[in-house]
Every structure is written in structure tokens, then in C-alpha cells.
Amino acid sequence: MxxxxxxxxxxxxxxxxxxxxxxxxxxxxxxxxxxxxxxxxxxxxxxxxxxxxxxxxxxxxxxxxxxxxxxxxxxxxxxxxxxxxxxxxxxxxxxxxxxxxxxxxxxxxxxxxxxxxxxxxxxxxxxxxxxxxxxxxxxxxxxxxxxxxxxxxxxxxxxxxxxxxxxxxxxxxxxxxxxxxxxxxxxxxxxxxxxxxxxxxxxxxxxxxxxxxxxxxxxxxxxxxxxxxxxxxxxxxxxxxxxxxxxxxxxxxxxxxxxxxxxxxxxxxxxxxxxxRQLPSPSGPQEPHxxxxxxxxxxxxxxxxxxxxxxxxxxxxxxxxxxxxxxxxxxxxxxxxxxxxxxxxxxxxxxxxxxxxxxxxxxxxxxxxxxxxxTSAFGRHPPRSAHWREFRSQALAEAVAQPARQELGGPVRIISGPAAASGAVALWLPEQPRVLIYGDPALSPWITPRELERGGILELWPPGEGPADAHRVLDGWGWRVRPPAAASGGGA
Structure with a gap:
């Protein structure tokens, strides 16, 4: 061997x-x-x-x-x-x-x-x-x-x-x-x-x-x-x-x-x-070791x-x-x-x-x-069907961040909504908010029940979804805020 x-x-x-x-x-x-x-x-x-x-x-x-x-x-x-x-x-x-x-x-x-x-x-x-x-x-x-x-x-x-x-x-x-x-x-x-x-x-x-x-x-x-x-x-x-x-x-x-x-x-x-064709022919059978x-x-x-x-x-x-x-x-x-x-x-x-x-x-x-x-958003032949990398997350973040801060009376700490879209928006915000995935606490153990009770949450809704009072911005995305409990008259 x-x-x-x-x-x-x-x-x-x-x-x-x-x-x-x-x-x-x-x-x-x-x-x-x-x-x-x-x-x-x-x-x-x-x-x-x-x-x-x-x-x-x-x-x-x-x-x-x-x-x-x-x-x-x-x-x-x-x-x-x-x-x-x-x-x-x-x-x-x-x-x-x-x-x-x-x-x-x-x-x-x-x-x-x-x-x-x-x-x-x-x-x-x-x-x-x-x-x-x-x-x-x-x-x-x-x-x-x-x-x-x-x-x-x-x-x-x-x-x-x-x-x-x-x-x-x-x-x-x-x-x-x-x-x-x-x-x-x-x-x-x-x-x-x-x-x-x-x-x-x-x-x-x-x-x-x-x-x-x-x-x-x-x-x-x-x-x-x-x-x-x-x-x-x-x-x-x-x-x-x-x-x-x-x-x-x-x-x-x-x-x-x-x-x-x-x-x-x-x-x-x-x-x-x-x-x-340029190599000499082997003298005998070549068995691998x-x-x-x-x-x-x-x-x-x-x-x-x-x-x-x-x-x-x-x-x-x-x-x-x-x-x-x-x-x-x-x-x-x-x-x-x-x-x-x-x-x-x-x-x-x-x-x-x-x-x-x-x-x-x-x-x-x-x-x-x-x-x-x-085939990207910058090329001559962008995809006909929606592709995630063409999702304008920075533009959406800019459209909702400042109005949301005004309604919340402070920085955005939690974003509730679809996992990918909410996470992408969070990446563009300097306060680095956490994501409440689909609004479901069972999927988001990094957010405590007490935080949910206190409110102060920015909610995102895809086009065609969400409550009637949601504000519609870029490409039909909707948003609204769940204000802090103190601001809405609730307990701390």
C-alpha cells in the first residue's frame, strides 16, 4: 500500500x-x-x-x-x-x-x-x-x-x-x-x-x-x-x-x-x-494502489x-x-x-x-x-414574477419609520408582521427592533409577555391584508402602531 x-x-x-x-x-x-x-x-x-x-x-x-x-x-x-x-x-x-x-x-x-x-x-x-x-x-x-x-x-x-x-x-x-x-x-x-x-x-x-x-x-x-x-x-x-x-x-x-x-x-x-495522445503508452496494466x-x-x-x-x-x-x-x-x-x-x-x-x-x-x-x-432589478431582463431580492425593504422602512416613531412617541422597538419583510425593515432601522413573527408570541420567544402587554409595537401588513385603519404606503403595504399602554390609558 x-x-x-x-x-x-x-x-x-x-x-x-x-x-x-x-x-x-x-x-x-x-x-x-x-x-x-x-x-x-x-x-x-x-x-x-x-x-x-x-x-x-x-x-x-x-x-x-x-x-x-x-x-x-x-x-x-x-x-x-x-x-x-x-x-x-x-x-x-x-x-x-x-x-x-x-x-x-x-x-x-x-x-x-x-x-x-x-x-x-x-x-x-x-x-x-x-x-x-x-x-x-x-x-x-x-x-x-x-x-x-x-x-x-x-x-x-x-x-x-x-x-x-x-x-x-x-x-x-x-x-x-x-x-x-x-x-x-x-x-x-x-x-x-x-x-x-x-x-x-x-x-x-x-x-x-x-x-x-x-x-x-x-x-x-x-x-x-x-x-x-x-x-x-x-x-x-x-x-x-x-x-x-x-x-x-x-x-x-x-x-x-x-x-x-x-x-x-x-x-x-x-x-x-x-x-x-502525447503521453507514452504505459508498459503494463496500471492498477490503483x-x-x-x-x-x-x-x-x-x-x-x-x-x-x-x-x-x-x-x-x-x-x-x-x-x-x-x-x-x-x-x-x-x-x-x-x-x-x-x-x-x-x-x-x-x-x-x-x-x-x-x-x-x-x-x-x-x-x-x-x-x-x-x-436578471436583477438593475438589469435589462428583471424577473417577471416577484423575487425576494427585488423587495424594496429600505424604501418601506423609510416610509413607515418616522410616522411610526411619532405615533409611538419614541423609537420602534418591536415590529410585528411577516417574518422576512419585518426582519428586512428592522435591518434598516438604527434602533434594531426585534420581530414578532406573524404577531405570534409562540414563534418569538425573544419577546416577553410583559412587553406585549405594554404595547408600543409597529404592525406591518402585506398588500391586501390587515385592518381597515392600516396606513397604506409603498406597493400597498400597510402599517399601524399599537401604542404603549401608558399612552393609550392602560396600566403599566
Whole structure:
């Protein structure tokens, strides 16, 4: 067996590319959006109190946002920076793993292709549970590589921690756990007492980390499980709908989200074919060494099993597969495609193969930036249907803030209304008000019952909704205030 490389190796040039890539896309996405992503607003709203869970999702991403805000301040840009940090670190781990398994040129091509996946460029400014999950999935792949090639107890300990944090981020981490168990069985690790003990130890650590949230879940009537049942797991599609919806989901994954990556890899495959003709023919059959076999097995597993498992959920159980569910796993589609196309380190380092990949990367990224600008509110072909990033949150905030302050007799402290719109307006106000989501205290534990009794709340209503006495402003949005109890003659 060939010696395994001693540690993750991310060339400096790759790190610099990731930083430049992140900076360019963050600047661009901020310049073409009138409102931050709704998922970012959600996290900036929820972080006003630290809970063991929130009405839609587990708590860890919100806890991380709270910690980051203590350093960077409460703003849309804090969420942009945090989201891009998780995305770039995940891509760095991915690249380092490809470098260890197959070599530097293979890792370069894999990274350039992965950066074309639209989950990671057009959503570079996103911060949500899928983005946080992506890091735990990448770390899990790296740890399984260590377990397969250099089995030690510390890797199992680390895997247990990562698995627990993954489940505290999004229950979809279970898909990564299935990948790991497949590797455990596929490569006969169950035959080793030390490996069996390691797996049990990892499971125990993960359960201990997840246990407080699990106990919290048991007490909830409107928690994440209920939300999942209402939004996707409880869809109960019929047989025809299951097949159609699942096929559409898979096609979106490969030929929409991953299309730029696939195009780049096809160009590299064409260039590699030309390079092969210039290389001397091998003297005999070239069998991959043991570490390469293990590495390729891991990459196949991480690339194919997640979409296959989720597709099975759609076909067998009628789950409404959400398009964003590919976020944490789509980058691992790249090495699977590279294996299908027969891309190898030896030929990737020959001829003009790598320069072709670089030129294709620059061209594709330029097209993606242009398409993003051209379909924004500032471009020539804005979307015909309403898109959140075209929501004029700053204009709405300016239209309601001063009149509301006059009626309240002071600053706006609480905004009640739709989650995304209210949170977006709050981001533009210097007093940084908290959001009472849909006016429902059960969804907003950061606001106490006493505060609700006291009043002093700005209420927002979408166009066509709300009471008759609501003031109508921008695009039909309505507002009114619930004055403080003292101002309205009530008790303190």
C-alpha cells in the first residue's frame, strides 16, 4: 500500500482563489439585491434569544450567528460574511481531500468545477441551516478518509462531535451518517473490535450532544418536526407525482445547479483526450494502489449515495423534495462526474489541460455574474414574477419609520408582521427592533409577555391584508402602531 499523505494540504494558490472568489461574489450579490436573503433575515431574527430549538429548525446555526454578531455587529453583512466563511471552509476541506487522494491537478480541476455550482456562487451571501450542514458533511468525509486509512480513536471522537453538531444544525445530516455506515460495512470495518468500539463511541458522543435538543423537541407542538411534516415530509404525493417530482429534482441538481461544473468538466475531458495522445503508452496494466481505491470509494459514496437516498425518499415515501436540499452535498457530485469521465491526475498535469480548466472557469464565472446582474432589478431582463431580492425593504422602512416613531412617541422597538419583510425593515432601522413573527408570541420567544402587554409595537401588513385603519404606503403595504399602554390609558 502506498503511503498516505500526512495531513490536509491546501496549496496557497487555492486558498487565495477561494478568498478572491468569495470577495467578488459577495460584492456582486450585495450590489444587485434590494433585500438580504430571507434565510439570513431569519437567523438575524432568531438570534435575539438562545433557545434549544426554534419553530422551524434546530438551534446550532442560530447560536453560531449569535456568537458572530457579538464580534461583527448585527447587520446583513455579518450574515453574509458568516455564510461565505462556512461555504469557503467547506470548499477548502473538499479541495484538500481531493489533493490527498488524487493529487494537486485533480484537486484544482475539482475545485474550479465545484465553484461553478450555483449553490456556492449565486448564494455565496446565504447563511442558513444548509450552509452550516455543508461544513459538517465535508468534515465527516475528511474524518472517514482518516478512519479508512489511518484508524485511530481520535478520529472516531472527532466524528462523534461532528455528527452531534450536524444533527443540531439540520436533521438531514442523517444522510451523511448513512454514507458513513455504508463505508463501515463496505470496507469490512465491522470485523475489527477497535473499529466497532470507535463507531459505538462516536454514536454515544453524538447522542449526548443532541440529547438536550431532543428533549426540547418532545415538549413542542409546533417545532421542527411539525414544520417538516407540513412543508415536505407529509406531502404524500401519488405514484405519478412521486416519479415526476423526483425526476425534476434530480435534473435540477445535475443540469441546473451543477450545469456550469458539468460544462467545465466536459471541456477538461476534451483537453485530456488530446493530452493522452502525447503521453507514452504505459508498459503494463496500471492498477490503483490501496489508498487510491479507498479514496475513490469514499468519493463515490459521498457523490452518489446522498442524491440516491433522497430520491428514494421521494419515490418510496412521497416526500416533497426541496431544491435547496442539495446544498450540503452537491460539491461531491464533482469527483463522481470526474470518475465517470475518466479524469486522472497523470493526464491532467499534461499538456494544456489545466489552463483549459482555468479559462473555462473564468468564462463561466463571468457568464454567471452577468446573468445574475441582468436578471436583477438593475438589469435589462428583471424577473417577471416577484423575487425576494427585488423587495424594496429600505424604501418601506423609510416610509413607515418616522410616522411610526411619532405615533409611538419614541423609537420602534418591536415590529410585528411577516417574518422576512419585518426582519428586512428592522435591518434598516438604527434602533434594531426585534420581530414578532406573524404577531405570534409562540414563534418569538425573544419577546416577553410583559412587553406585549405594554404595547408600543409597529404592525406591518402585506398588500391586501390587515385592518381597515392600516396606513397604506409603498406597493400597498400597510402599517399601524399599537401604542404603549401608558399612552393609550392602560396600566403599566
Amino acid at each position: 502506498a503511503p498516505v499523505r500526512r495531513g490536509p494540504q491546501l496549496p496557497l494558490a487555492m486558498a487565495m482563489l477561494l478568498l478572491l472568489f468569495g470577495a467578488v461574489w459577495l460584492w456582486h450579490l450585495d450590489s444587485v439585491a434590494l433585500s438580504p436573503p430571507a434565510d439570513n433575515i431569519e437567523q438575524l431574527t432568531w438570534m435575539r434569544s438562545l433557545e434549544w430549538g426554534y419553530y422551524k429548525h434546530p438551534p446550532l446555526p442560530t447560536w453560531i450567528m449569535w456568537a458572530f454578531v457579538q464580534l461583527a455587529g448585527w447587520s446583513a453583512w455579518s450574515s453574509y460574511l458568516l455564510g461565505s466563511l462556512f461555504t469557503l471552509v467547506s470548499l477548502a476541506i473538499f479541495s484538500a481531500l481531493l489533493h490527498e487522494i488524487h493529487g494537486r491537478h485533480y484537486a484544482w480541476v475539482g475545485l474550479l468545477a465545484a465553484l461553478g455550482i450555483t449553490f456556492y456562487n449565486g448564494r455565496m451571501n446565504y447563511y442558513n441551516h444548509n450552509i452550516v450542514l455543508m461544513l459538517w458533511v465535508a468534515l465527516s468525509a475528511w474524518l472517514w478518509w482518516r478512519i479508512l486509512t489511518r484508524p485511530q480513536r481520535r478520529w472516531w471522537l472527532a466524528l462523534g462531535v461532528v455528527a452531534g453538531l450536524g444533527m443540531l444544525s439540520k436533521y438531514q445530516y442523517a444522510v451523511a451518517a448513512v454514507c458513513g455506515l455504508w463505508l463501515f460495512v463496505r470496507h469490512g470495518l465491522w470485523r475489527s473490535p477497535a473499529q466497532r468500539q470507535g463507531l459505538l463511541m462516536a454514536l454515544a458522543i453524538a447522542l449526548v450532544i443532541f440529547l438536550p435538543h431532543a428533549l426540547w423537541l418532545l415538549e413542542q407542538e409546533r417545532g421542527p418536526i411539525a414544520y417538516a411534516m407540513q412543508s415536505s415530509l407529509g406531502a404524500q404525493f401519488g405514484p405519478g407525482q412521486r416519479l415526476t417530482a423526483t425526476a425534476r429534482w434530480l435534473l435540477d441538481w445535475l443540469f441546473n445547479r451543477c450545469l456550469p461544473a458539468v460544462l467545465l468538466l466536459l471541456l477538461v475531458w476534451w483537453a485530456q483526450r488530446r493530452a493522452r 490501496g489508498a487510491a481505491v479507498l479514496g475513490q470509494s469514499l468519493l463515490w459514496c459521498w457523490g452518489l449515495l446522498p442524491p440516491a437516498f433522497m430520491a428514494a425518499m421521494g419515490v418510496l415515501w412521497g416526500v416533497d423534495l426541496q431544491l435547496q436540499w442539495g446544498t450540503a452535498f452537491a460539491l461531491w457530485t464533482v469527483p463522481a462526474c470526474m470518475a465517470v469521465l475518466g479524469l486522472r491526475e497523470a493526464t491532467l498535469r499534461a499538456g494544456w489541460t489545466l489552463p483549459v480548466a482555468g479559462v473555462a472557469f473564468v468564462a463561466l464565472q463571468g457568464l454567471l455574474v452577468w446573468q445574475s446582474y441582468d
